[in-house]
Amino acid sequence: NAGVTQTPKFQVLKTGQSMTLQCAQDMNHEYMSWYRQDPGMGLRLIHYSVGAGITDQGEVPNGYNVSRSTTEDFPLRLLSAAPSQTSVYFCASSRDGEAFFGQGTRLTVV
Amino acid sequence: GENVEQHPSTLSVQEGDSAVIKCTYSDSASNYFPWYKQELGKGPQLIIDIRSNVGEKKDQRIAVTLNKTAKHFSLHITETQPEDSAVYFCAASKDSGYALNFGKGTSLLVTP
Numbered sequence: 001n002a003g004v005t006q007t008p009k010f011q012v013l014k015t016g017q018s019m020t021l022q023c024a025q026d027m028n029h030e031y032m033s034w035y036r037q038d039p040g041m042g043l044r045l046i047h048y049s050v051g052a053g054i055t056d057q058g059e060v061p062n063g064y065n066v067s068r069s070t071t072e073d074f075p076l077r078l079l080s081a082a083p084s085q086t087s088v089y090f091c092a093s094s095r096d097g098e099a100f101f102g103q104g105t106r107l108t109v110v
Numbered sequence: 111g112e113n114v115e116q117h118p119s120t121l122s123v124q125e126g127d128s129a130v131i132k133c134t135y136s137d138s139a140s141n142y143f144p145w146y147k148q149e150l151g152k153g154p155q156l157i158i159d160i161r162s163n164v165g166e167k168k169d170q171r172i173a174v175t176l177n178k179t180a181k182h183f184s185l186h187i188t189e190t191q192p193e194d195s196a197v198y199f200c201a202a203s204k205d206s207g208y209a210l211n212f213g214k215g216t217s218l219l220v221t222p
Contacts, residue, residue, distance in 0.1 A: 004153075031208050042116075042199060042212035043154070050208070058209060059111065090153050094208055097142050101153030 002026050006091050006102035013081040013109045021076040021105050023091030031094040032074040036060065036087040037104075043090065049074055081109045112137040114202050116213025123190050124221055131216045133200035134182040140202040143176060143183045144210070148197045157198075158185070190220045 007022045025032065033048035035058075045058030049068040063085060065077040074093075078085060086109045092099040113136040123129050135143075141162040146154035160167045160174045160183065167174050171190075176183040187194055197217050201210040 033209070035210075035212075040119075040214055042114075042214040043210070044212070045209055048209060059211075092153075097203070097208065098144070098156055098159070099154075099210060101146075101155070103151075103153050 004091055004093055004100050004102035006089075006105050008105060009103065011105060011107050013078070013107065015081060015083060015109060017081050019078050019081065021078075021089055021091075021107070023074045023076065023102060024072050025074075025091075025093040025100070026072065027093060027095065027100065028071060029093035029095045029100075030071065032068070033058070033092050033094070033099070034064070034066065034074070034076045035090045035092065036085075037090060038087050046076065046089075078107075081107075083109045085109050112140060112202055112204065112211040114200060114211050114213040116200050116216060118216060119214065120217045120219075122219045122221065125190060125192060127190055129185075129187045129190055129194070129218055129220075131185045131198055131200070131218075132182060133184070133202075133213050134180075135202040135211075136181065137202070137204055138178075138181065139204040140211075142203040142205075143174070144201050144203075145172075145174060145185050146199045146201065146212075148199065148215075150196075154199060187218075190218075192220050192222055194218060195220045 034046040035043040047066040144159035200213040
């Protein structure tokens with residue numbers, strides 16, 4: 001049982017480049033979410049989805065897009081990367097409130 | 111929005127001692143309070159949670175208490191072991207755990 005799988009684990013981008021962080025879960029959870037973790041800041045919610053076709057913004061959505069075409073996948077798109085988006089990104093899927101996190105993607109924007 | 115404060119930011123205890131981490135929240139509508147443990151290079155993992163209709167919950171060496179009136183909740187770890195060393199996060203949610211608001215974390219070090 002893989003749980004929540006994030007790819008890639010590490011990524012370096014140049015300012016202005018775009019990319020997609022992938023997230024897949026095999027637990028058939030309806031709810032999925034993306035967080036970013038910065039030193040001394042805890043985890044902050046970027047976007048979330050309560051099911052296929054439904055997404056909404058969290059606390060820090062600017063500069064990010066999401067879509068949810070299937071229950072399993074919830075990709076996070078950076079439209080034009082900025083140094084302020086250097087962070088560790090975590091995807092989570094939830095059932096009955098309990099969130100299961102992936103291993104994270106460490107993104108550096110130079 | 112919800113604001114979750116967590117203290118202390120670092121905590122060092124000797125093996126066998128108890129550790130207590132405290133959190134306060136601002137939104138009285140919050141109804142779900144999980145605690146996560148994060149080891150280096152890994153994602154957070156749920157260790158215990160409590161809902162607003164319960165005042166205390168225990169799971170072996172770990173317990174969580176909730177005071178709804180004061181809007182604070184605490185994590186208690188007894189008989190600490192070196193493998194308890196990690197960063198611990200509290201969180202609060204008003205939709206039963208879906209959109210989580212996290213504290214800034216406590217780095218716990220348990221020395222042998």
